[in-house]
Amino acid sequence: MIKSSNIQPDFDKLTVYDSAVLASKYTAKKIAELILQKQKEGNRAILGLATGNTPKMVYEELIRMHKHEGLSFSNVVSFNLDEYYPISDNDEQSYTYFMNNNLFNHVDIKKENIHIPHTDCTSNQISEYCLDYENKIKSYGGLDLQLLGIGRNGHIGFNEPGSKFDSITRLIDLHPLTREDAIENFGDLNNVPHQAITMGINTIVQAKKILLLALGERKSEIIKKALNGTIATDVPSSILQTLPQVEYILDREAAVLIQK
Numbered sequence: 001m002i003k004s005s006n007i008q009p010d011f012d013k014l015t016v017y018d019s020a021v022l023a024s025k026y027t028a029k030k031i032a033e034l035i036l037q038k039q040k041e042g043n044r045a046i047l048g049l050a051t052g053n054t055p056k057m058v059y060e061e062l063i064r065m066h067k068h069e070g071l072s073f074s075n076v077v078s079f080n081l082d083e084y085y086p087i088s089d090n091d092e093q094s095y096t097y098f099m100n101n102n103l104f105n106h107v108d109i110k111k112e113n114i115h116i117p118h119t120d121c122t123s124n125q126i127s128e129y130c131l132d133y134e135n136k137i138k139s140y141g142g143l144d145l146q147l148l149g150i151g152r153n154g155h156i157g158f159n160e161p162g163s164k165f166d167s168i169t170r171l172i173d174l175h176p177l178t179r180e181d182a183i184e185n186f187g188d189l190n191n192v193p194h195q196a197i198t199m200g201i202n203t204i205v206q207a208k209k210i211l212l213l214a215l216g217e218r219k220s221e222i223i224k225k226a227l228n229g230t231i232a233t234d235v236p237s238s239i240l241q242t243l244p245q246v247e248y249i250l251d252r253e254a255a256v257l258i259q260k
Ligand code: GLP
Pocket: 050, 051, 052, 053, 054, 055, 081, 082, 148, 149, 150, 151, 152, 156, 157, 158, 178
């Protein structure tokens, strides 16, 4: 049974679930509802998607819905938040590989509707490439829904501390904590790229609906800062406090420091 509770009056958009599985299933349900609603209207669903450990169970649930409940992704257009720079699409640590492996290869999304920042451009082509990515999102009328995880330093996408709230898609230097956390996947700090292409904070906050999912005790400190702390660029996700379209979805462990 899904059990939820609103913890603080200021955060009526905050729901805490008893487990990561329940939080993920709820998140998947919200995404599926949007896809179905857009299908009914004869429209495309423009989804902003995230990578990392956090959304994995969301994608598993969406795949289950596709296989067992007939949820179709034929009207979905996706834009991923970010990608390491440089990295090859075939690299198992690339977000292209991640998305194919964890979602796209298992559902009926049209390949031409998938957008992930590609980092095969040379350094002097990057600004133009980033602007194109930004304009492409706009050309679809903006993101209907953006799924977000959160980095332990408060980043969203790869908008590291110090990122301006009006930033758009761009190349960014990765923060030491972000690179350290990526050792888990890359095996060694020396293998972790120093840079990435990321949607900007302004790109993200334009989304019509934003679901921020945080799971596990290791996210509890940053969740407290992001939700209760000062709104400032040293915690990029703090800007979300100001937005009516944001929903925070946490498991008990991630919420442990904000619970009364
Ligand atoms: C990476 C991604 C973010 C993600 C964050 C948290 O840095 N660029 O989009 O939210 O990691 O990752 P995890 O979910 O594995 O904790």
